Amino acid sequence: MTDQASELPLGVTVKKVSHNSGSLSRLIRSTAFRRAIVLIGLAVIWQIGAVWFAKPLLLPSFTQTAAAFWDALLHEDLARSATASLGVLLKGYALAIAIGLVLVSVASANAFLREALLTLTAMFNPLPAIALLPLAMLWFGLGETSLIFVLVHSVLWPFALATFSGFQSVPETHRLVGRNYGLTGARYVALILIPSASPSIISGLKIGWAFAWRTLIAAELVFGVSASKGGLGWFIFRNRNELFTDKVFAGLATVIIIGLVVEFGLFRVLEAATVRRWGMQR
DSSP, X not given: OHHHHHHHXXXXXXXXXXXXXXXXXXXXXXXXXHHHHHHHHHHHHHHHHHHHHOOTTXXXXXXXXXXXXXXXXXXXXXXXXXXXXXXXXXXXXXXXXXXXXXXXXXHHHOHHHHHHHHHHHHHHTTSOGGGGHHHHHHHHOSSHHHHHXXXXXXXXXXXXXXXXXXXXXXXXHHHHHHHHTTOOHHHHIIIIIHHHTHHHHHHHHHHHHHHHHHHHHHHHHHHOEETTEEOHHHHHHHHHHTTOHHHHHHHHHHHXXXXXXXXXXXXXXXXXXXXXXXXXXX
8 A cells, every 4th residue: 555655656756757858859849949049049159259359349249239229129210210111122022923923924825925034034033133223213213113123123033933933843734634624814823823833932932032122221221211211221321320330230130030020920821821731842
């Protein structure tokens, strides 16, 4: 009787340990935990490197940048600058995606238009969007329209190329299913080609988003304003001129944070709801 009573607490303890061990193992295997470890590791390396370098004017520490970020968010125009940049970026990005889908759809149905699209992509995809900035300023003046023009150029060609490659790789069986159901034109593209080419389309969306951010910040660094409102690029440029390096890093960190939110909060959700759910991607 005594032996049985003494074994019960021991068994309960073993179960608790096993349960805790399982929870820890699941935590370590979780994607969010691994990403957090990477970000924390980068922050620690940054802090150690800045302290060792000991020149905050050239390389502020992580803690100095975090303090500058918080101060700019509360007392300066960092939030307004980010909002202005995002507004322009979304307009240019959405317009480029719409144009790209139309171009790829018509190119997939006609051999001449297919060659025309491939030729245009080969011509304009290597051309840096920022190189068109002087021309955009000449045509549209100093404002939002010029930014949207260079954004459309930066997004359109890589997205169109990725989407067209996805359309070309659609299995013939999927195409036959669409034809057997009598699908043609826009319905054929929407119900057969786009779902089958989803991995390539999402990759094109990601590449286009990254190119759009790079182009927008570079363009704002040059002429700074969008619809009479300074964007993130202008925020970075202004603080660089005033030698507020910690705020320059805070502006760059804002670009990175928005990029992370879009990547893990939008594109990963889109992938989970489409290509991963359909077994097209691991």
